[in-house]
Amino acid sequence: MTVTVPPTPVLILGARSDIALAAAHRFAQAGHPLHLVARHPERLETDRTDLQLRHDVPVTLHNLDLLDTAAHGPFLDSLPTLPGVTICAVGLMGEQAENEADPTRAAEILRSNFEAPALLLGAIANRYEAAGKGTIVGISSVAGERGRATNYIYGSAKAGFTAFLSGLRNRLAKKGVHVVTVLPGFVATRMTAGMDLPAKLTAQPAELGEAIFRAVDRRRNVIYVRPIWQLVMAIIRNIPEPVFKRLKL
Amino acid sequence: MILSGWGRYPRLDVTVTSPRAEGDLRAALATGPVIARGNGRAYGDSAINPRLTLDMRGMNRMLAFDPASGQLTAEAGVTLDAVINSFLPRGWFPMVTPGTRYVTLGGMIAADVHGKNHHRDGAFGTCLDWVEVMGQDGIPRRASLTKNDDLFRATLGGMGLTGIITRAAFRLRPVETAWIRQRTIPTPDLDATIEAFETHADATYSVAWIDCLTRGAGLGRSVVTLGEHATRADLPPSMRPAALALPPRRRLRVPMDAPAAALNRHTVRAFNHLYHRRATAQAGEAFVGWEEYFYPLDAILDWNRIYGRRGFVQYQCVLPPATARAGLRTLIDRIAEAGQASFLAVLKRMGPEGLGQIGFPMEGYTLALDFPASPDALALLPALDDIVLAHSGRFYLAKDARLPATTLHRADPRLQGFRATREAAGQARHFASHQSERLGL
Ligand SMILES: Cc1cc2nc3c(=O)[nH]c(=O)nc-3n(C[C@H](O)[C@H](O)[C@H](O)COP(=O)(O)OP(=O)(O)OC[C@H]3O[C@@H](n4cnc5c(N)ncnc54)[C@H](O)[C@@H]3O)c2cc1C
Ligand SMILES: NC(=O)c1ccc[n+]([C@@H]2O[C@H](COP(=O)([O-])OP(=O)(O)OC[C@H]3O[C@@H](n4cnc5c(N)ncnc54)[C@H](OP(=O)(O)O)[C@@H]3O)[C@@H](O)[C@H]2O)c1
DSSP: OOOOSOOOOEEEETTTSHHHHHHHHHHHHTTOOEEEEESSGGGGHHHHHHHHHHHOOOEEEEEOOTTOGGGHHHHHHHSSSOOSEEEEOOOOOOOHHHHHHOHHHHHHHHIIIIIHHHHHHHHHHHHHHHHTOEEEEEEOOGGGSSOOTTTHHHHHHHHHHHHHHHHHHHHHGGGTEEEEEEEEOEEOSGGGTTOOOOGGGEEOHHHHHHHHHHHHHTTOSEEEESTHHHHHHHHHHHSOHHHHTTOOO | OEEOOTTOOSOEEOOEEOOOSHHHHHHHHTTSOBEEESSSOSSSSTTOOSSOEEEGGGOOOEEEEETTTTEEEEETTOBHHHHHHHHGGGTEEESSOOSOSOOBHHHHHHTTOOOTTHHHHOSGGGGEEEEEEEOTTSOEEEEOSSSSHHHHHHHTTSTTTTOEEEEEEEEEEEOSOSEEEEEEEEESSHHHHHHHHHHTTTSSEEEEEEOSSOOGGGTTOEEEEEEEEOOTTTSOGGGSTTTTOOOOOOOEEOOSOOOTTSSOHHHHHHHHHHHHHHHHHTOEEEEEEHHHHHOGGGGEETGGGGGOTTOEEEEEEEEOHHHHHHHHHHHHHHHHHHTOOOSOEEEEEEOSOOSSTTOSOOSEEEEEEEEESOHHHHHHHHHHHHHHHHTTOEEOTTTOSSOOHHHHHHHOTHHHHHHHHHHHTTOTTTBOOHHHHHHTO
16 A cells, blocks of 8 residues: 655644654654644653654654643744644543542643643634645544543543534535544553553554554544444443443443 | 463463653662563563563664664664664664564663674674663663673673663664575585585575474485675666665464464474475575565564464574584484474574673574474473583573573573672662573573
8 A cells, every 4th residue: 555645744732642652653654744742842852853763754842731722823823834734632531539529620621621622723723724725633532422420521521522523524524624533442551551451442552543644544534443442332322321320331 | 461472381470560761660670579571572481570570662762873883772672673664764774683573672682682694793792882771779871891891791691680771772784775685505414504504604694494304314404595685786777776665565463373283293394395395496596575584484473373372482502513513413313203393493503602691692503493382392302401411502591481490500601600790789689580580590
């Protein structure tokens, strides 16, 4: 198979995430220059060197806290060109018990998974619309498919983010701009380190990297990683509410 | 979790952690004895400590490359596969490579691996400029031939027992193409095989596949292959534009454990026969791609499953020049007599001993075989051990899963000194593998 994606720069938000880095490697392997965005981007210096050495592509680091929404516009203006692909891996899970008890923390979870990524991607989408091209990849979660007692603050924010991506795709479908929604199940990353996850349902970051690359290449709309999750979530979505509300999930 | 080496024997219940930064290593060290693990390609129990095994593959970044010298600096968990993928298209290839590219830098250093060019270039130590080793105090120390050279020599070939290798700098060799000019020489018996190695001592690469089931006149018949990196000018003009690229090849995967009977003396004998006949028909020169030449087994992912559930053991020894001929003859005769099918039997001429305090290679001939981990085969191995001892040979720890400590120490007096070094440096209490405990290393 030949790689058909032209090597346009790729903007990666939340670049310190293992999933984001795996995607960075996959796109760099295909020759794409990278702009990596993170808080304290100096922590990514070694990864930047690694990406450059391995794949012989330029990689730049950018400082942005997505919660600082006033900084979004100036940040986009500071980029030398408008990157053809944007991938957003920003997210924050927290602990459900703490999220329930502390409204400040809950707000932070809601904003980090929904408001902040949505506002920045919305601003990028407007620029893509004007340019008549561009691809946005939003990493949401299966946790947004149905609220569960153990994870619903995070889950509801992801639900909002999924709906936002869906609307964006619908709005821009005829404008040459494509939106990919990524719905991972479990992924073995820093976020889930130490959790006891079932091996068959748990993807490695590299699988996400590959899946995201292919989804962009093939203009897929919504992808589950480890396809089994599509089935699992279909079942979970279809459990009648009177039964669901009694389940421990 | 259940963990094993590449031979899938023995299998042990092990706690594994995946450190991502030096702080994680320090935290792990504070809990008690550990062993570092690379990509698990050692065949036996070298990279297993049931109490705590550190999976180093998460620390795998490339840190610097100097195109003037070909020196690459990287974290220990980087795989050779990644190095080749990145640097072969830019005209660089490993100076020394084992027969699989799915190994880590740390694993190559810890076993001081050798390749098909050992007789000329030596083992991995020849291209290793420095290594950084974290001792029990949690401090990484840089060691080279000019600084901390004791630590350097003990770590090279030291099977992870001197500390955790965190990063290293090693040199790649410049190549003009990704192709090998291969010459195939079928030989009718052991004398001719040895003769072929000695005649072609100046070849960059040499190795033989050897038939270990034939006795009598044809004992030791082999297919010797020699190799040189092809230059651009060597290649036919049509191949020159993409000289450094190879089309991606399809990989096969062994989907499940083969039934235990799939590999037996009959199937292996048939394979050996066909292989030898084909090689005789194709004797001469050919251009072979780097993957096919260096890593034929890597084309079949998970090939270790062809031995079935019970797993298999590798057996690798090296015999000095003076006794090699007689020793090899006795070994092969014994194996053939037992009718134990070794699917892969590889013979290679080795050059002088390297820099490692207990490194495996030494001048002579090394024979590597594999056997199913069946009661019959395991019962044969002590007889082979005795033959190796009687011919002043030594054993390769990276392949071992079953040697008795007494046999190993009789074969290699350097190990006592190594143990003493480890005691003196306080490493013995902090770095241990299932193998080091079994063998008193
Ligand atoms: C198909 C095949 C062909 C092979 N061919 C050859 C060959 O031609 N020549 C040859 O020499 N070998 C050969 N080998 C053996 C292999 O090269 C060695 O066993 C090598 O050490 C494996 O590297 P690894 O990264 O998988 O290490 P592991 O198998 O995980 O570990 C091997 C040893 O290295 C130590 N180690 C690993 N990482 C570190 C670290 N970061 N710090 C400290 N210690 C560490 C471990 O403790 C252990 O003792 C072959 C193996 C296979 C499966
Ligand atoms: N792991 C899973 O099982 C799983 C499953 C489904 C979905 N996901 C989603 O996948 C994405 C990546 O997650 P991950 O598993 O790789 O975990 P992760 O390492 O926690 O990644 C999340 C990243 O978002 C960044 N981030 C959070 N808030 C930010 C802000 N305000 N500004 C800038 N960056 C911010 C974090 O940066 P810092 O390093 O600065 O904290 C972190 O790098 C997330 O959206 C997550 O929800 C993960």
